[in-house]
Amino acid sequence: MLTNSRIAYHRHDHKRCINAALCRAKELCDARKARLTPIRETVLKTIWASHRPLGAYEIVDQISQSETSAHRVFPPTVYRAIQFLLDQGLIHRLSSLNAYIGCPFPGNYHSDFFLICEQCGSTAECSDDQVDHAVIHAAGRANFQVESKVIEIVGICPECQV
Amino acid sequence: MLTNSRIAYHRHDHKRCINAALCRAKELCDARKARLTPIRETVLKTIWASHRPLGAYEIVDQISQSETSAHRVFPPTVYRAIQFLLDQGLIHRLSSLNAYIGCPFPGNYHSDFFLICEQCGSTAECSDDQVDHAVIHAAGRANFQVESKVIEIVGICPECQV
DNA sequence: AGAAAAGATGTTACTTTGTATCGTTTATTC
DNA sequence: GAATAAACGATACAAAGTAACATCTTTTCT
Ligand SMILES: [Zn+2]
Ligand SMILES: [Zn+2]
Ligand SMILES: [Zn+2]
Ligand SMILES: [Zn+2]
Numbered sequence: 378m379l380t381n382s383r384i385a386y387h388r389h390d391h392k393r394c395i396n397a398a399l400c401r402a403k404e405l406c407d408a409r410k411a412r413l414t415p416i417r418e419t420v421l422k423t424i425w426a427s428h429r430p431l432g433a434y435e436i437v438d439q440i441s442q443s444e445t446s447a448h449r450v451f452p453p454t455v456y457r458a459i460q461f462l463l464d465q466g467l468i469h470r471l472s473s474l475n476a477y478i479g480c481p482f483p484g485n486y487h488s489d490f491f492l493i494c495e496q497c498g499s500t501a502e503c504s505d506d507q508v509d510h511a512v513i514h515a516a517g518r519a520n521f522q523v524e525s526k527v528i529e530i531v532g533i534c535p536e537c538q539v
Numbered sequence: 540m541l542t543n544s545r546i547a548y549h550r551h552d553h554k555r556c557i558n559a560a561l562c563r564a565k566e567l568c569d570a571r572k573a574r575l576t577p578i579r580e581t582v583l584k585t586i587w588a589s590h591r592p593l594g595a596y597e598i599v600d601q602i603s604q605s606e607t608s609a610h611r612v613f614p615p616t617v618y619r620a621i622q623f624l625l626d627q628g629l630i631h632r633l634s635s636l637n638a639y640i641g642c643p644f645p646g647n648y649h650s651d652f653f654l655i656c657e658q659c660g661s662t663a664e665c666s667d668d669q670v671d672h673a674v675i676h677a678a679g680r681a682n683f684q685v686e687s688k689v690i691e692i693v694g695i696c697p698e699c700q701v
Numbered sequence: 702a703g704a705a706a707a708g709a710t711g712t713t714a715c716t717t718t719g720t721a722t723c724g725t726t727t728a729t730t731c
Numbered sequence: 732g733a734a735t736a737a738a739c740g741a742t743a744c745a746a747a748g749t750a751a752c753a754t755c756t757t758t759t760c761t
Contacts, residue, residue, distance in 0.1 A: 382681035412728085414738070433718065451741060456719065461738095472634040473689045475718065490674075492683045503677055511673035512652075512692060515665055519544035520697035521654045527635045527691040530674060535682035574757085576709070595747065613712060618748065623709095637747060 381481040382492060382501035385428040386534040395425045398479050402467050405484050411465055416450070420458035421479065424468055429498040430476035433459060469502070473529045478502070490528030496537035543643040544654060544663035547590040548696040557587045560641050564629050567646050573627055578612070582620035583641065586630055591660040592638035595621060631664070635691045640664070652690030658699035 384394065402421055406413040413421075423439050424431050431439075433455055441449045459477060462468040466483045470476075471491060478491075478500055487504040494500065508528070516523045546556065564583055568575040575583075585601050586593050593601075595617055603611045621639060624630040628645045632638070633653060640653075640662055649666040656662065670690070678685045 378677055378680055380681055382683065386681070386683075412737080414727095416739075448740090451739095452718085453720070453741080454739065457739080472691070490677075492678055492681060494683075495686060501681060501683070503681065505673070505677040508670075508673040508677050511667070511670045512690070515540055515652075515667040515670050516654055516692055516694065518540055519542055519548075519654060519663060519665065520700075521544065521548075521656075521663070521692070522695040522700060523692055524657060524694040526693070527689065528674070529634075529689040530678055530683070530685055531688070532678065532686040533684040538682075538684060574708080578710075610711090613710095614747085615712080615749070616710065619709080 378503060378505040379482060379485075379487060380501055380503040380505075382503065382535075384481075385499050385501040386494070386536050391427070394428075394481075395422065398425045398467075398481070401483055402465075405465065405467070409465070411461075416454060417458045417461050420455060421462055421467060424462075424477055425479040428478070428500060430471050430474050430478040430493075430500055432474075432476045436477070471500070471529055472527050473531070488526065490526075490530065492534070493529060493531050494534035494537055495531050496533055499534055499536075501534075540665060540667040541644060541647075541649060542663055542665040542667075544665065544696075546643075547661050547663040548656070548698050553589070556590075556643075557584065560587045560629075560643070563645055564627075567627065567629070571627070573623075578616060579620045579623050582617060583624055583629060586624075586639055587641040590640070590662060592633050592636050592640040592655070592662055594636075594638045598639070633662070633691055634689050635693070650688065652688075652692065654696070655691060655693050656696035656699055657693050658695055661696055661698075663696075 399418065399422060402413055402418070419440055420436055423436050426439070433452065437450055437452055437455050440455070459468070463470060466480060468477050468479050469489065471478060471493070474493070481502055488509050489502050489504045490508060492501045492503060512526060513523050561580065561584060564575055564580070581602055582598055585598050595614065599612060599614055599617050602617070621630070625632060628642060630639050630641050631651065633640060633655070636655070643664055650671050651664050651666045652670060654663045654665060674688060675685050
């Protein structure tokens, strides 16, 4: 099972997460000749501010209030950056929260699911063959051909358990 | 595996689905001393008009335009009915679509997931122990304690496959 | 039966999330 | 360097969901 749960749910040097994510994003965009423009990078950095999913308008507010950005930023600008980052697989959308979170393993194709802590909000991403197989097998019994899946698990993370 | 996929994706006498759902709803609400009021029943019937998930405002429009309802119905009225039906387990919400669908097996506790056809929109509900176990097991490896899950699979239903 | 409490609905106004559109700017291509 | 494509700024709007309050209905208690 591929997961960032060991990091996401525990004390760690989060600057390294941010740096790694930004570096990897540049690499991938370079390789794909996709343009990681300043706003797109700012949005990505804002989303990576923590391991908690961030709403689009929270991103708008964060960026508008930050020192670095001279002027206010408008929703369509942020949504366009979000769309780009989704297309590049650099972030994911959590449907059950209407929020966005950075992908810890972009590039490597993975069919992922999310563990969302209802206490602290921290969210880990996982990729597990057994879950995939179970879903595809169950769908197959209904003669249903799987294209994509949304799997979002809500519960209590190791740090928040008594 | 418990599922209504045999029915939902194929020609069938859908009036029986509707009748069964309404009957079962009355039974359950009676047993629980919950009040299945006229609006609540109308909303349930409207959602059960097909096996395709229906948005809240589509429900508002359907009911407002129907002969039977004298006057226009407002969003909060519908949302309150939706909340009641969700609480009673008579319908489910599909987060990835912002839409609602009738539950084919209310009463029996089931941890369910959905197979959403991207062609025709028809959606089946499934409940499968292997999927449950795979998810709980994967979460367990991250020391994550599962409370609830959102599993929505998008793909092609048997009828829509070439 | 009648009063009081609880539950449900009607209505207005509002919040949150996400887009269509159009004009302008910046980068790429020829 | 002109033409084309891509990205951004800004306004306005659509879609999904809710807060608040008045009114009406049902249930409960005396
Ligand atoms: Zn981190
Ligand atoms: Zn937690
Ligand atoms: Zn049916
Ligand atoms: Zn179909």
